[in-house]
Every structure is written in C-alpha cells, then in structure tokens.
Amino acid sequence: MTALESLRIALQSLIGNPLRSLLTLVGIAVGIGAVLHVVSLGEMTQRRIRERLESMGTNVLLIRPGYSHMHGVRTAQNVTSLTWNDARLLVDESAVIARTAPTYSAPGSAEFRDRNWTTRVTGVTDAYFEINNETLATGRSFGAHEVDRRARLAVLGDTVRSELFGDDDPVGGEILVNSQRFTVIGALEARGESWSNPDDQIFVPLSTAQERLFGVDYLSSILAQMRAAEDFDEALFDIEELLRRSHRLRAEADNDFRVRRQDFFLATIQDTNREIASFILLIALVSLFVGGLGIANVMLVSVTERTREIGVRRALGANRSHVLLQFLIEAVVLGLLGGVLGVVGGTAVSRILIGSGATISWVWVGYSFGICAGIGMLAGMYPAGVAAYKNVLEALRYE
Numbered sequence: 001m002t003a004l005e006s007l008r009i010a011l012q013s014l015i016g017n018p019l020r021s022l023l024t025l026v027g028i029a030v031g032i033g034a035v036l037h038v039v040s041l042g043e044m045t046q047r048r049i050r051e052r053l054e055s056m057g058t059n060v061l062l063i064r065p066g067y068s069h070m071h072g073v074r075t076a077q078n079v080t081s082l083t084w085n086d087a088r089l090l091v092d093e094s095a096v097i098a099r100t101a102p103t104y105s106a107p108g109s110a111e112f113r114d115r116n117w118t119t120r121v122t123g124v125t126d127a128y129f130e131i132n133n134e135t136l137a138t139g140r141s142f143g144a145h146e147v148d149r150r151a152r153l154a155v156l157g158d159t160v161r162s163e164l165f166g167d168d169d170p171v172g173g174e175i176l177v178n179s180q181r182f183t184v185i186g187a188l189e190a191r192g193e194s195w196s197n198p199d200d201q202i203f204v205p206l207s208t209a210q211e212r213l214f215g216v217d218y219l220s221s222i223l224a225q226m227r228a229a230e231d232f233d234e235a236l237f238d239i240e241e242l243l244r245r246s247h248r249l250r251a252e253a254d255n256d257f258r259v260r261r262q263d264f265f266l267a268t269i270q271d272t273n274r275e276i277a278s279f280i281l282l283i284a285l286v287s288l289f290v291g292g293l294g295i296a297n298v299m300l301v302s303v304t305e306r307t308r309e310i311g312v313r314r315a316l317g318a319n320r321s322h323v324l325l326q327f328l329i330e331a332v333v334l335g336l337l338g339g340v341l342g343v344v345g346g347t348a349v350s351r352i353l354i355g356s357g358a359t360i361s362w363v364w365v366g367y368s369f370g371i372c373a374g375i376g377m378l379a380g381m382y383p384a385g386v387a388a389y390k391n392v393l394e395a396l397r398y399e
Contacts (some may be wrong), residue, residue, distance in 0.1 A: 027291035032342025040350040063222040066256040080218040081256040094238035096231040101128035101223040111176040112164040123209025139171040139186030147205040154182040158190035159200040295379035331380020339372030
C-alpha cells in the first residue's frame with residue numbers, strides 16, 4: 001500500500017465522521033491560534049518598546065529627588081532637593097554632560113470652551129523637547145527667551161489635544177490651565193503607552209509653571225544628556241559629586257537624589273512583557289497537549305470501530321507496517337488540518353484585536369505545522385500500534 005493510498009483512506013475516515021473530526025480539530029486549532037496570537041502580540045509590544053527606547057535615547061539620565069525618611073524609615077514622599085541651579089551646575093562643571101533639561105510636573109486641569117480635561121502640567125525648558133526626542137505634529141515649541149519671561153504658552157500632548165480640540169488644529173487656541181489663560185503654540189505627536197501616558201500632558205515654560213501656576217522653587221526631575229552612552233560611569237560620578245557638594249551633604253549622609261538611565265523603566269517593562277508572554281505561551285502549549293490527547297482518543301475509538309476492517313485487510317495481505325502507516329497518516333492529517341484552522345483563526349483574531357499593527361510570524365507558522373504534525377504523530381503512535389498488532393482471527397470475529 002502506498003502512502004498516497006493511505007492518505008486517501010485516512011481522509012475518507014475523517015469525512016465519514018465529520019462532527020468527531022471537527023471537534024478534534026478545534027482542540028488543536030485553539031492551541032495553535034493562541035500560540036500565534038501571543039507571538040504576534042509579543043512582537044508588536046517588543047517593537048513598540050524598541051521604538052520608545054530608541055526615541056528616549058540611551059545617553060540620557062533621569063535625576064529625581066530622593067525619598068524622605070522618618071525615624072530612619074523611608075517614606076513615600078519625595079524630598080524637594082533639586083533646583084534649577086543644580087541643572088546649570090551639571091552642565092558647567094561636568095565634562096561629559098552636554099545639556100540638561102530641568103522639569104517640574106504636577107496635576108492640573110485644562111479647559112477649552114465647553115470641554116475640560118484633568119491632566120498633568122509639566123514645566124520644561126526649550127532643551128527638553130530635543131533631549132527627550134519629542135516630535136511636533138503641528139506648531140512649534142517655546143524658546144529660551146519665552147522661558148525667561150514666564151510666557152503663558154502651551155504645547156499639548158496628543159491625548160490633551162484630542163480631548164480639547166478633537167480633530168481641529170489647536171495652534172492659536174486659547175485654553176485655561178488651572179484657570180489661567182494660555183495660548184497653544186504646538187502639539188506633539190503621540191508617543192504611546194509606557195509606565196504612564198506620556199501623551200496626557202501640557203507643557204509650559206518651566207518658569208511659568210514654578211512661579212505663575214504652582215508657586216514652587218524646586219524641580220520634579222532633571223534630564224541630563226551625556227556626550228555618549230559610554231560616558232555613563234563618569235557622568236554618574238560627576239552627578240553624585242556635584243549634587244552632594246551643592247546640597248551640602250555630610251560624608252555619612254545618603255544621597256537626597258536618584259539617578260536612572262532614561263531607558264531603565266522601559267527596559268524593565270520589556271523584561272516583564274517577556275515573562276508574561278512566556279507564561280501565556282506555556283498555557284497555549286498546554287492547550288496543544290490537550291488537543292493531542294483528543295487526537296489519541298479519536299484514533300483509539302477509530303481503531304475499535306474498525307477492528308473488523310483491520311482484520312479483513314490483514315487477511316487480504318496487508319502487513320503490520322501498512323496498517324501502522326494508515327493510522328499514523330490519519331493522525332498526522334488530523335493534526336495538520338487543526339494547524340491550518342489554528343493559523344487562519346489565530347491570524348484573524350490578531351488582526352481584529354491588534355489591528356494593523358499585527359504581524360504574521362512566518363517562522364512560527366512553520367513551527368505550528370511542525371508542532372501539529374509532531375503532535376499527530378505522537379498521538380497516533382499508540383492507537384496505530386494497537387491496530388497493527390491486533391490478532392487477525394480475533395479482528396475478523398469482532399462484531
């Protein structure tokens with residue numbers, strides 16, 4: 001008996017029991033579809049994180065205030081240790097820090113006509129937009145002279161622009177920020193989600209935020225741009241040395257500030273996403289294993305139902321290898337058909353849930369068919385062996 005003939009017999013058997021075959025295919029298809037969707041989702045997430053990491057730059061350090069302590073125990077409250085002079089000092093005294101961008105950020109509200117939105121108001125200098133690789137969708141950012149004169153100008157994040165202006169161009173619009181009138185001069189392109197929503201902000205000149213809106217003289221953070229990413233160790237040494245001296249900290253005192261690479265947070269999220277994707281992938285593989293058990297169960301039932309057929313074929317000259325090959329091919333066909341259904345279903349689900357950002361991993365499509373064929377082969381080994389080694393006389397007498 002040829003393999004082609006065995007394939008024909010296998011297909012006839014599957015078509016003869018359509019409901020049972022379909023239910024078995026669904027078990028495999030769900031597992032394969034889940035695997036492909038998780039892979040697609042993971043690749044999309046990793047791509048977005050890589051884009052964010054590239055946009056943030058690996059040569060930017062984030063300096064934030066340290067935590068306060070009470071009776072030797074750290075509290076959740078930040079100390080007010082950073083000032084604009086600290087940002088200037090780092091540029092003047094360090095040979096490896098090229099530019100700094102001091103910032104102050106606090107919750108605020110924005111109004112435009114009958115629309116209002118609760119957001120964050122972030123005071124920055126003109127250097128912030130270049131250091132943080134912000135891209136303007138429309139309009140412009142403010143210059144150094146506008147920061148010096150505490151101008152009431154605003155650059156909107158994409159979320160704020162959408163909530164206040166919809167699809168209209170916001171440039172030239174007059175909005176109220178914390179009940180004070182500001183002129184919108186620009187809007188930024190969307191950056192997407194990270195550990196917070198960077199698009200849900202209004203940027204104003206730092207002097208305006210500190211003196212006109214919030215009445216503070218300290219900073220929320222300082223972005224320090226190094227000459228190159230390789231200068232990290234030297235920059236870290238300079239920052240610690242200069243800020244400790246500026247803050248007049250005793251030798252035994254802890255730093256009242258924290259320094260992190262700007263890409264540190266997204267790298268942490270990237271690792272977490274990998275772990276979550278691996279866990280979901282494991283669940284999908286368990287689903288495939290259950291689907292393999294379904295194939296084995298169907299094949300055992302098929303062997304029992306066709307015992308007499310097996311006996312007749314053996315009596316007419318078919319040897320054990322022929323019977324073994326027939327049932328193995330039938331099991332592999334079941335697995336492959338389930339793989340086809342899973343690939344189609346998984347791709348469709350990814351397109352619906354993820355949208356145009358979904359990508360098809362052809363490598364994993366190939367893996368999927370290999371996995372399905374392997375599952376079919378393994379699931380069919382025992383039933384095929386049972387069929388091949390049935391006693392011919394007992395098989396002929398089977399009713």
